Amino acid sequence: MDGSSTYQRSGLTLAALLLLTILCACQAQTITEIEFTTEEEQGEGHFIGNTADRSGLSVEFGDNFQLLLFSAITQGNDFVQYLSINPSSGVIVTKKNIDREAVCPKSDECSKKITIGVHRRSPGSASTELLRLLQVTIKILDINDEAPTFQNPVVQLTVSENVQPFKELYTSLAVDRDAKGPNSVVNYKLVPPTDDFSVTIRTMADGFAEMVITVRKMLNREVQASYQLQVVATDNGEPMQTGSVLIQVMVTDVNDNAPEFGRDNYTASVLENSDNGYPVVIVSATDSDDGENARLTYRLSSQAPAKVKDAFTVDGDTGEVFSRRKLDYETDHSYTFYVTATDHGSPPASASALVTVNVMDVNDNRPDIQVGYGSVLEEQAAGAMVMKVQATDPDDGENARVTYSLAGGDGQSQSGTLFTIDAASGVILTGGARLDREAKEVYTLRVVATDNGPVGLRMSATATATIRILDENDNSPRFSQQGFSTSITENRPARSPAGQVSASDGDVDQNARFEFSILAAPSGEGGGRDDGSFFTINSQTGLILSKQPFDREEKDQYKFSIKVADPAVQNYFDIANVTVTIDDDNDHAPRVLKP
Structure with missing residues (x-):
């Protein structure tokens, strides 16, 4: 094995490699390889291993062990960020949680290497010398923390009605991001089971596996045009993890082979008011037939609502979906519709893919x-x-x-x-x-x-x-004047008008209501009957009426006080004086005083 390659894989730069090579050559240093094993997802502060014990340094240096310093070489090694190395003891603990699927994506085995330099301090001096390099391999073991996941929650498959039993329909398997082994071995079953279909896994020639839905009986589209199949995927880990997908099997009329889209669902996002000269999304389908039976024309589904047909058009040859106009988020946040690929067979066969166009908002509207x-x-x-x-x-x-x-x-x-x-x-x-x-x-x-x-x-x-x-009832009623002078002709019958008084209140509606009344004179005042007792007053209108006919020759004037009050507030009132003069009526014949 080439030495420089080994150092480069451990994260050392060329300069550091040369320095360490010189030091090792001059001082006969050695590289000690040690290995630790830990499980993923153990969190921060999880103990991984003691490099001093594993390498024998704690025994080798005995009482002088406290002179040793441990430090990781970080340059060029991203994995060091997950670890914390105690400089005095050489103990390695996690600095942050380790997720094996993130650290070693798409790898069945997960091993990470770090290099730790061991230095010795000189007693009484701040200088140190490099004694040894520890090449530490950390194996990260998988736990079953990932559930099988399907790319789409709903998959639509199409099958011709004239297929023979054991026709196979293919779709994507679930993905389990756990490491190769029981945690990522996925089993599939139909829930509930059915006699019409079965589910298996097929490994293709290129090594990729797909889920196979097998038609086990003859199908008749005119009897049943679609089937809803729930496929549950379960791994073999502990605890067991599951995922599911809804398979919609659409039965089509003959042409022996219907077009098939590369995907069942297409999703695109576009800013509202964007220029409509560029395709929003491109759909693509193939037909395993030949010639005209394989030549496809794309179009919007005939079932597409009017707003979709008004907003989008499809290039019949390329499958490019264009917007006909600038889209408005406030009118429609998204559009969901099917694009159909139809072959030119006789009779023609078709397949559809679901397209979702999400319109993204821009600030183009005032409140x-x-x-x-x-x-x-x-x-x-x-x-x-x-x-x-x-x-x-x-x-x-x-x-x-x-x-x-x-x-x-x-x-x-x-x-x-x-x-x-x-x-x-x-x-x-x-x-x-x-x-x-x-x-x-x-x-x-x-x-x-x-x-x-x-x-x-x-x-x-x-x-x-x-x-x-x-209005709040915060105003007292007030007479229009503090004194009223009225008159009534003598001999008028009782309840004849004797005058009219008026008042007002600065409030409105119910708060402006007030009532009139005649005040009784204090007891004993005037030595006789109270003048006000000869009259009544309408509490609402202020009309003063007589209680009896009057005789001017007996008494020609009456004086009394009246009150206007707010019925809702006791101390909101006003008082005025009234003088009623008795006018003469020609009720006496002339008398001859002397013959």
């Missing part, structure tokens, strides 16, 4: 902001909810996430902030400054909704929110 009318009671403290502004953006992700702000209107006053808006939710709140409906009833705010697309490409929309301040 659509919906602002209506809000309301809030006057005199509310800061933080009271007024209304919620709702904005939507048909884009996706951050392009559709909206941030709200206020950019003008009546949101401020001399006394402070009247309204604020929550940037994330769009909820408009009171800001703490006093809201007085009697001073201002309606406010307008300019609301801005901005998406969170890339900086420089963000888009905004504005709208006006109208907020009505609702």
Whole structure:
């Protein structure tokens, strides 16, 4: 074996190799090869081995062992990153978790080499000398941590209805990434079993294996056009791991051989608004027939919905799928359809492949902001909810996430902030400054909704929110004047109008309701009957009515007090004085005083 090749495989550079060669040649150093074994997936800090014990250095140097220093040669060796070597003891532990499938992909055996230099310190000096190189081989053993996995969860196979029993249909096997051995040996079975089909594994001439679905009976498409077969793959590891695939067997009419696609499913992604001059995806099928029976024409499935036919076209000769127009993510996030390959036999035979085109979003839409009318009671403290502004953006992700702000209107006053808006939710709140409906009833705010697309490409929309301040019962009713003078003609019957009083309340609706009443004079005042007792007042209209006819010659004026009050708040009232004058009626004949 060539020595330089051995060093290069262990990760040494040419310069390091030459240096070590000189040192070894001058000092008769040796390379000691040792080997450790560990299982994968043991996590950080897992003990792998003691190089000092395995190499005999701990015994060889005895009491002078503390003079030795162990260090790994890291240059050119990526595996060293997984390990930690104690410089004093030479113990190797894992520095991070080791995944055998990641460290040794597609390898049945997994061995990694590192080189450790052993130096000796000189007592009383900082200098060291290289004593020995340890060539350490670490074998990483597989555990059954990978389940058999199929490339696609659903596989569609087609078979002609006139095939004879034992026709074989091929599809991909499951892949088990564990190492060669029981952990990666996969067995297949149909669940539930059926008399119509069986599943086996076939190794081809090129060494690759495929799963074979065998038709065990004559098929009749007109009786049953498709079969749903569940294939379960199980490995032989401990614990056992399983995976499954749904096989859809589609029975087709004769032509003896139908076209077959290289894959059952094709997936492509395209940015919305992309130029439509390039193919989105290319599908490909072959037909084992010959001549016209093997010449294929591709087209969209006849069952494709109208939106697919409007968006895509297929080159009949090449299988290239083009978009007819620029695609719009906001209209359709994705399209799923079948492309059919049809041979030119008589009658022609066809096969289909499922195509999924995912449309990726770009920030090409402004938020659509919906602002209506809000309301809030006057005199509310800061933080009271007024209304919620709702904005939507048909884009996706951050392009559709909206941030709200206020950019003008009546949101401020001399006394402070009247309204604020929550940037994330769009909820408009009171800001703490006093809201007085009697001073201002309606406010307008300019609301801005901005998406969170890339900086420089963000888009905004504005709208006006109208907020009505609702009435709080915070005003007392007031008479239109503090004194009312009215009159009534004597001898009018009871319940004749004797006057009208009026009042108002600065509030509105139910809060503006008030009631009129006549106040009784204090007990004993006037030494007789209270003037107000001769009248009644309509509590709602303020119309004063007489309780009886009056005689001016007996009494020509009545004075009393009236009250207007808010029925909901006890101390909201006003008082006014009323003077009712009795007008004369010609109710006495002349008398001759002297004959």
